[in-house]
Amino acid sequence: MTIPQAVSNITSKIDPFWTGRVQSMLSHSCISRRGSFHAEVSNLRVNPEWPRKGSITLTRGDGKRVRLYMTKRDGFKIKLTP
DSSP states (O other): OBHHHHHHHHHHHHOTHHHHHHHHHHHHSHHHHTTGGGSBOOEEEEOTTTTTSSEEEEEOTTSOEEEEEEETTTEEEEEEEO
16 A cells, blocks of 8 residues: 555545645655655554644655644645654
8 A cells, every 4th residue: 555545545534625635745745756655654643633733654664754744824744754
């Protein structure tokens, strides 16, 4: 399963409004241009109150983590964690 598919699966259960928005942001981010979303999903954690607040953490196959932060203005911020 790819990261966008995993995000789609999880967000559709929480709030369908965010599914397309998250996938669109992933596809246009600098992270996706680096090829990180070709990796398999090894871990996916979602804050129970997400997407209203909180973050979503994706752990790539190479062990690097990508975190999506919920923001009121932009929708999301993406951050690569070491």
